[in-house]
Amino acid sequence: MKIKNAPYITGTQINYYFICKRKLWLFSRNISMEHTSGLVEIGSIIHENSYARKRKEIELDGIKIDFFEKNKGIINEVKKSKAVEGAHIWQLKYYLYHFNKLGIKVKGQLDYPLIRRRKLINLTSEDIKKIEEILSDIDNIIAYKASPEKIESKICKKCSYYELCYV
């Protein structure tokens, strides 16, 4: 399903905003190294194996919902691990924010099939204010002439930009 009136900032950008501002900047400048990461392939395999039958993807141009459970009115975001759960939560809240703007009431659920965990996510009026601040902040970051500093974190080793940041 494809819906018009698309957001111009993607769910992935919201996710990266919480993980690393440098990653957000690199991705937003269309510098992509995702194909070099085995983790991305693992993610695709999880999606294919876990949800082959019930999956119904929904796509707004900037965001892609992994699958929608029509009978429950729940949009699901599937993730490999909870290592950056805060980023996952805000990515999903961003999706809820857009559905809310379209006048469509849905709930969100984070799905971690590898550890058999699910978590329901809501959107509050405070969340809406925070998302609008985040969008403005992302605009500012993307406009930087040079990339933000590396974060020197243990998550860097699993990042697709690792080789670019630590040559």
Ligand code: SF4
């Ligand atoms: S390797 Fe680390 S510093 Fe570089 S983009 Fe990824 S998370 Fe950010």
